[in-house]
Amino acid sequence: MVKALAVFLPLLGAFINAWLPGKHSKASRFVSYTVLTAGLAFVVLLSIQLGAWNLADLSNSVIFHSGVGSPPLSINLEITAGGTLAALAMYAAVIFSIHRFALHTPKSQPLILAMLTASLGLLFATDIFNSFVFLEIGSIATIGLTAASRCGSRWEAAIKVALVSGLVTILYLLAVAVLYRSTGMLTMAALGSLSGGAAVLVSILLLTVIVTELKAFPLAGWGLDFYQGASSNVAGLYSATWSLAVLMWAAKVLPLLPIGNPIIYAWIGAGGLVLSQLAGLRAGSAGRILGYSTSAYASLLLVAAGTTTGAFYTRTVLVLMVFSSLSKFSLFMLGNPWKNRGWSGYGTVLMLIPVLLLAGIPPLPVFWAKFAFLKHLALHFPVVFYAVLAGLFLEAVYLFRFWADRSEKISVKAFSKPSAVAGVFIILVAAIWITQLWWGQLDFSGSIIASSTLRNIFHALFAAGTLLCLPGVFKRIGSERNYWFWLLISGASLTLLPAAGNGITFYILWEISAFAAVVGVSKGTGARNGAFWYAVFASFSGYLLLAGILLSRGSFVMAGLPALLMTLAALVKLGQFGTHLWNVRTYPAAPGTMPAYLSGTASKAAVLLLVAVALNATGGALPWGRAMAWAGALTALAGAVLAALAPDYKKLLAYASVSQIGYILVGLGLASILGWTAALYHTVHHMIFKMALFLGAASVLYRTGTTRFNNLGGLVKKMPWTFAFTLIAVISFAGIPPLAGFGGKWLLYNGLVEAGWLPILIVAMFASVVAFLYSYRLLHGVFLGQLSPKNAHAKEAPLALLLPQGILAASIMVLGFKPTLLLNILVPALKAIPGLSGLAPVIQGDMVLTTMGTWNAWMVGIMVMVVFGIAFVFYWISGHKPKYVGQLDIGFAGEMPPSADEVHYSNNFFRPYTRALAFLPRIHAEKIFCGVSKTFSMLGDGVRMLFTGDGRTYLAHSLLFLVLLFVFLNGGM
Amino acid sequence: MIDKVKKELEIRFPLLKLVREQHNYLHVKVGATSAMDAVLTAKTSLGFTTLQLISAVDWMENNAFQVTWILENYSEQEVLLISAYFPRKNCVVPSLSQIWPAASAFEREIYEMFGISFPGNPREGEDFLLEGWKDIPPMRRDFETEEYAMRTFGERQPREHIDPRQYIGDVVGEWNTPMGRNREEEK
Amino acid sequence: MLSNIMSILLTVFTALVWGLLLGGISRTVTAKIHGRMGPRVTQNFIDVWKLFRKTSSIHHGGMFWLAPMFRITGAIAVLLMVPVVVGQNITYNMSFAGDVFLLLYIMFFGCLGMALGAGNSGHPYAVIAVSRGLAQMSSYELSFSVAVVAIAVGLHTFRIEGIVAAQQAGISSWNIFRFPFASAGALIAFLPMQMAYPFGIVLAPQEIPIGPPTEYSSRFLSLMFSGRALFSVAKLLFFVNLLFGGASSWLSLLLKTFLLYMYTVVVSSVFPRFRTEQSIKFLWLVPTTLALVDLVRVML
Amino acid sequence: MYCNHPPEKPGDKKEVLQKITNMARANSLWVTGYGTGCGAIELRPLGTSRFDMERFGIAMRPTPRQADVLIISGYLSTKTLKRVIRVYEQIQDPKYIMALGSCTINGGMYFDSYNTLNVLDKYLPVDVYVMGCMPRPESIIDGFSLLMKKIKEGRATGWKHYKENLDYYRENQKQIIKNWDLPDYNW
Structure with a gap:
């Protein structure tokens, strides 16, 4: 009896509140809070008693009867352990949000409490007819709450709810009548004893009711309109209480329906998921977007009900539903710009956590449920698996768009509200707690990359990359915010990445590093767009990787489709031409040293993945190696051309990054020892020079506040050291011999000739020549030429930025003169890999020999240095003392240049080149992507035509759904 | 064709005086106040869309500057000169630089050379040819050119009369340059 | 060791003298084609010495100062990478240290230094010239590298000694006869490499005063002239080794480089200049296609 | 922005290999391609096959930085003088000026x-x-022959004279260039 208080205390409060006089009555608030606190305490006690905190077993329950007589007249509740957790979430949500209603619509407090009671009742109901009562109460409370503020759209939303609940009532009562007539009972268990026509009829009726109430796809229209129309407070509360209750109730009822084969749920769910999420891409308002997300989770529930059973089902559904509801609650609360609109650095993060939760990004709890669930699907229901994966990716896309759109609108005050703080806190604590349960799966033995040498190289690469970015993190400008924390998290998980011993560990570290970096990027000035693109592509590659891991049945990767999926994941992450869009949007937008980290270090994770896939799937040679090499070569070329024409320093570097990564792909695609040596050598080298360049860009940005070439130039006088380090990096990546970059090219060309892939060789060589264009553009555009008066105040970069550059430049010199230092490590390790073909390069002292070529970097370096030294000394001692004159003192047809800006050639730098290329059709990857996005939008629009916004249509949908079910199920029988 | 132009102009500007007329050339003189009207009419109604030149003449005896706008109708190959007299003291002429941007340069030149002001020209007063000129404008007839040159550039060296043939001959003989050699061989 | 150093010094000295002399000869030959008397054959020596002895000089910054040294270092590096006289191992200098790929890339060392100096001079025309030059370079390097790869793959070696050694079986074994298309492509690419007309858009004195070295004067310019002479000899040497069977003696070396140089001079003095984009398109189309023919032949 | 240091006085010290250097200088005269007046048109034929100045080692350079000789080709207006001064001072030492025509001697017809x-x-x-x-x-x-002769004999020391008497020249220059805005010395 006492236990039922957890359910009925709010009802009591509602009654008392309803009778209390006055509008802003302190008494009513007091009553509400007292009642809610007491109820919460009861729920906590109950959950402890039932052992709900041990998630392994949620089957404990207590049964409670009350009222008059026996069922169906009495009220029958079964308080389960899982249910108490859901109840906890409901109570928490109400407690954290009720004060908002108290401010604006105090009269709604009884309604809120009534809704809570109805939700709790429905959560625990074991009786069909009891459920009906609670459903009615809930509907009425919803309608009342929604219509409480007298505003057109809210009235409309309320009326739609009323219409639908009317229909639901009719259908439900019909089902109850049939059930009672057939079995004489109204408990849920009685559903199982139905047979024949009655079973079909009841199943159809109840399924229609459930799908309608769940707002699952075909019948989701009213829900979307409701979420859009209702005030965000109401919608938030609704999703945390009533919506959650309906989900849990449906989860309880669905397996009991005598429908024959439950796979039909999965079909409805999976199809609905894909279609509704397509439509979701086109959603505009915040409420509607979250409505689509609700619909997605309802569909997931249907899929779960159709494909899983037992404790696994219960647990999965519980975690998915509770956390998604809570995240939606927080998003509604955060996304509500109800006071003091303003920008907060915390806002982005605050909002990202629920979004990541909804999108199922590790290590947040929804991920674990999704992971287990998807794994199950991948093993047993592959088609459903793909559909669900596609739907989830689409959901992630619009959620990230929502985040990018809304995060600037979060009020600063929201963060100081206890509701938001506590909500986030609870979510996080719960996340860690749930994760604990599954921790046993993580494996850091590093067995994915069998060769410890390669592993150590990557460890060192990631650690060094992260560390070198750290000194400069506080050198921020303007509105850039602190990002060092996220950089550190991302870097730390990357550093762990090579140690991953199984797929799940790899995936988790991969996603943590990616999304921590997303947060880091979002701290930049005007970086929302960049962060959005990064998030979308990161989650796309993440889903590809996840699919690959899940389809590999326990091992890290299997040859065939999983390996292909994971290769694609790596290519997306690398920014292979076509998916390079995120690179060129994200790098320029990222703050401070973040782009150096992203381009120099984080992109190497994809190289690691490619290596891991090749090693685990086939032992080295991927069957699509040649295609990959072609893709890499074309990427190198296209990236180089685009870099040469880029108008912005960071953008140029982003394109250059895309281009240089092409060489790595070519090398890995070769699947020979030479090719892999080249690829890994270039990986190390790319990390070094690209970080040096991006740190240089960060220095320039820090000192001048701009990276547009039009505003830069002539900085060599002001920032000589930055220039020197950039120069070394540039000479190196252009592949000019005494420095390190030549080695990678030489090895790669030798590998390509060895394999006989001459066309690729030509494309790669051409790309490397085009690299001269952008390397000079970079040096001239920023450091040489005339110093703009705007940058007259600029001075040498701070030591925190300069020192890492110096270290990197020094390592370029070392690697350039003694490449054997690295090759002596790489070559033996690669020789040990059985799957790689071809001969290994022979290293004799400083001499590197292949079957066709020779290379002695040390001698070349010494020669160049000696000749240079002799020329220098000769110059110096021959008494030649030229006089320094300023850059404006040039022979300019007898005139004095009017200003530096007018004699600095920077705009449209490679104009002849552009002209010569004019005959080529201008195919931009952007356009292709626009096409893709337009297609999806059109599909989405097509689906959206279902949801007309007219309540009567929704009724028609429900009836049509009923008829279709009837036809289908009868046909099936 | 030019007759038509003349008739048109005569109808619109009764005080117009004809200075000279050829088959595709017409020079007319109008009053100072109607000069702009005449030029604009020629441009808008008569098809003289090209401004070739603006020139000025100092008629010190009449105490007036004559300003002439030379317009061209390219499609008809006709030239129209419209002159007007403006009082010499503090001479002000409306600017055409808003209508023909090219007029700006002519007007700046006339401003420097004659001191005729063209209010409305955005670049009036900028250095054009005489950088930093401080004297009275040099094309005015009251400007004493020779006196100014003496004062500024110094006395001219007195002339010596040398017979060039003899002079060059001597020099060639003495220097014996390659060219000189050639010439001697020719002889 | 000592003899190696002697050989290197001798090579550099000979190349410098020969390069300057070739420059003078080319000026004379061009003048004769124009119907003029033309300067002395030694005019380039006089010019270099005069420039070297000009007294005052200016510089515009560190890279401006260093650029001539980059230039001359790049030239000497290329020179030393190529065997001089076939069979005399002592004159192979540093060619053991690298293969044709190294040579292809180390060629840019001097160009990049020059471009940096031009950039640092702050003269817009210098930079325009660099922009044109780089754009053109990226196009002729395409055909040139296709040709080199075709020859090297066809002979199964990237080592320059190897390439030379494969051509020692008489004139018919010269690569110009064994790989006629690739050779044609390479020889066309040789013209822009030497900045000869019709590809002389980099040093276009009529529109962008002399291009990259606009601001260079006196001793800088003198060094740059020497570097250019050295570099052109280095390139000639490379081409002789690549296509014309190397040189079996110093005399045949001088003869072959002279004839090859005269080819550029003659072509250069009768053609007008391409515009940049015309030049780029031509180089992408004609020599590349020619060289690709041999590459395909090699692949099959 | 501009180098404002006055030049060092060159003095009279002997250079190494003076004689050879003088020969080289005389035989490699590079001319700045700058036509100041009507005489510039007479310079063009020098490059043609009829006169062929290249046989003396004379060449046109498009930039003052690389040139030795500045030719003042005919009349020189004050506006051009300013540019000529800048070009002349940008030429590296030793440098020579050759003046063509009567106008440069005594003003000629102007x-x-x-x-x-x-x-x-x-x-x-x-x-x-x-x-x-x-x-x-x-x-x-x-004229070139004379210049070459003077250089060989070491008498073409106008540039030294200019540097040593810079104040005198500047005073004269500033007297006629009214808006003097050049640096102290144009390097």
Whole structure:
């Protein structure tokens, strides 16, 4: 009896509140809070008693009867352990949000409490007819709450709810009548004893009711309109209480329906998921977007009900539903710009956590449920698996768009509200707690990359990359915010990445590093767009990787489709031409040293993945190696051309990054020892020079506040050291011999000739020549030429930025003169890999020999240095003392240049080149992507035509759904 | 064709005086106040869309500057000169630089050379040819050119009369340059 | 060791003298084609010495100062990478240290230094010239590298000694006869490499005063002239080794480089200049296609 | 922005290999391609096959940085003088000026003009005058021969004279260039 208080205390409060006089009555608030606190305490006690905190077993329950007589007249509740957790979430949500209603619509407090009671009742109901009562109460409370503020759209939303609940009532009562007539009972268990026509009829009726109430796809229209129309407070509360209750109730009822084969749920769910999420891409308002997300989770529930059973089902559904509801609650609360609109650095993060939760990004709890669930699907229901994966990716896309759109609108005050703080806190604590349960799966033995040498190289690469970015993190400008924390998290998980011993560990570290970096990027000035693109592509590659891991049945990767999926994941992450869009949007937008980290270090994770896939799937040679090499070569070329024409320093570097990564792909695609040596050598080298360049860009940005070439130039006088380090990096990546970059090219060309892939060789060589264009553009555009008066105040970069550059430049010199230092490590390790073909390069002292070529970097370096030294000394001692004159003192047809800006050639730098290329059709990857996005939008629009916004249509949908079910199920029988 | 132009102009500007007329050339003189009207009419109604030149003449005896706008109708190959007299003291002429941007340069030149002001020209007063000129404008007839040159550039060296043939001959003989050699061989 | 150093010094000295002399000869030959008397054959020596002895000089910054040294270092590096006289191992200098790929890339060392100096001079025309030059370079390097790869793959070696050694079986074994298309492509690419007309858009004195070295004067310019002479000899040497069977003696070396140089001079003095984009398109189309023919032949 | 240091006085110290250097300088005269007046048209034929100045090692350079000789080709207006001063000072030492035509000697037919200077020597150190109006290419080659002779004999020291008497030249220059805005010395 006492236990039922957890359910009925709010009802009591509602009654008392309803009778209390006055509008802003302190008494009513007091009553509400007292009642809610007491109820919460009861729920906590109950959950402890039932052992709900041990998630392994949620089957404990207590049964409670009350009222008059026996069922169906009495009220029958079964308080389960899982249910108490859901109840906890409901109570928490109400407690954290009720004060908002108290401010604006105090009269709604009884309604809120009534809704809570109805939700709790429905959560625990074991009786069909009891459920009906609670459903009615809930509907009425919803309608009342929604219509409480007298505003057109809210009235409309309320009326739609009323219409639908009317229909639901009719259908439900019909089902109850049939059930009672057939079995004489109204408990849920009685559903199982139905047979024949009655079973079909009841199943159809109840399924229609459930799908309608769940707002699952075909019948989701009213829900979307409701979420859009209702005030965000109401919608938030609704999703945390009533919506959650309906989900849990449906989860309880669905397996009991005598429908024959439950796979039909999965079909409805999976199809609905894909279609509704397509439509979701086109959603505009915040409420509607979250409505689509609700619909997605309802569909997931249907899929779960159709494909899983037992404790696994219960647990999965519980975690998915509770956390998604809570995240939606927080998003509604955060996304509500109800006071003091303003920008907060915390806002982005605050909002990202629920979004990541909804999108199922590790290590947040929804991920674990999704992971287990998807794994199950991948093993047993592959088609459903793909559909669900596609739907989830689409959901992630619009959620990230929502985040990018809304995060600037979060009020600063929201963060100081206890509701938001506590909500986030609870979510996080719960996340860690749930994760604990599954921790046993993580494996850091590093067995994915069998060769410890390669592993150590990557460890060192990631650690060094992260560390070198750290000194400069506080050198921020303007509105850039602190990002060092996220950089550190991302870097730390990357550093762990090579140690991953199984797929799940790899995936988790991969996603943590990616999304921590997303947060880091979002701290930049005007970086929302960049962060959005990064998030979308990161989650796309993440889903590809996840699919690959899940389809590999326990091992890290299997040859065939999983390996292909994971290769694609790596290519997306690398920014292979076509998916390079995120690179060129994200790098320029990222703050401070973040782009150096992203381009120099984080992109190497994809190289690691490619290596891991090749090693685990086939032992080295991927069957699509040649295609990959072609893709890499074309990427190198296209990236180089685009870099040469880029108008912005960071953008140029982003394109250059895309281009240089092409060489790595070519090398890995070769699947020979030479090719892999080249690829890994270039990986190390790319990390070094690209970080040096991006740190240089960060220095320039820090000192001048701009990276547009039009505003830069002539900085060599002001920032000589930055220039020197950039120069070394540039000479190196252009592949000019005494420095390190030549080695990678030489090895790669030798590998390509060895394999006989001459066309690729030509494309790669051409790309490397085009690299001269952008390397000079970079040096001239920023450091040489005339110093703009705007940058007259600029001075040498701070030591925190300069020192890492110096270290990197020094390592370029070392690697350039003694490449054997690295090759002596790489070559033996690669020789040990059985799957790689071809001969290994022979290293004799400083001499590197292949079957066709020779290379002695040390001698070349010494020669160049000696000749240079002799020329220098000769110059110096021959008494030649030229006089320094300023850059404006040039022979300019007898005139004095009017200003530096007018004699600095920077705009449209490679104009002849552009002209010569004019005959080529201008195919931009952007356009292709626009096409893709337009297609999806059109599909989405097509689906959206279902949801007309007219309540009567929704009724028609429900009836049509009923008829279709009837036809289908009868046909099936 | 030019007759038509003349008739048109005569109808619109009764005080117009004809200075000279050829088959595709017409020079007319109008009053100072109607000069702009005449030029604009020629441009808008008569098809003289090209401004070739603006020139000025100092008629010190009449105490007036004559300003002439030379317009061209390219499609008809006709030239129209419209002159007007403006009082010499503090001479002000409306600017055409808003209508023909090219007029700006002519007007700046006339401003420097004659001191005729063209209010409305955005670049009036900028250095054009005489950088930093401080004297009275040099094309005015009251400007004493020779006196100014003496004062500024110094006395001219007195002339010596040398017979060039003899002079060059001597020099060639003495220097014996390659060219000189050639010439001697020719002889 | 000592003899190696002697050989290197001798090579550099000979190349410098020969390069300057070739420059003078080319000026004379061009003048004769124009119907003029033309300067002395030694005019380039006089010019270099005069420039070297000009007294005052200016510089515009560190890279401006260093650029001539980059230039001359790049030239000497290329020179030393190529065997001089076939069979005399002592004159192979540093060619053991690298293969044709190294040579292809180390060629840019001097160009990049020059471009940096031009950039640092702050003269817009210098930079325009660099922009044109780089754009053109990226196009002729395409055909040139296709040709080199075709020859090297066809002979199964990237080592320059190897390439030379494969051509020692008489004139018919010269690569110009064994790989006629690739050779044609390479020889066309040789013209822009030497900045000869019709590809002389980099040093276009009529529109962008002399291009990259606009601001260079006196001793800088003198060094740059020497570097250019050295570099052109280095390139000639490379081409002789690549296509014309190397040189079996110093005399045949001088003869072959002279004839090859005269080819550029003659072509250069009768053609007008391409515009940049015309030049780029031509180089992408004609020599590349020619060289690709041999590459395909090699692949099959 | 501009280098404002006055030049060092060159003094009279002997250079190493003076004689050879002088020979080289005389035989490799590079001319700045800068036509100041009508005489520039007479310079062009020098490059053609009829006169062929390249046989003396004379070449045109498009930039003052690389040139040795500045040719003042005919009348010189005050506006051009300013540019000529800048070009001349940008030429690296040793440098020579050759003046063509009567105008540079005594003003010629423009002796009484308001903006053409009469005696070039007052403003820039002329090493060789070539007489004529205009001098024919033959005369110019004659002038070059004289210049070469002077250089070989070490007498073409106009540039030293200019640096040593910079104050005198500047005073004269500033007297006629009204808006003087050049640096102290144009390096």
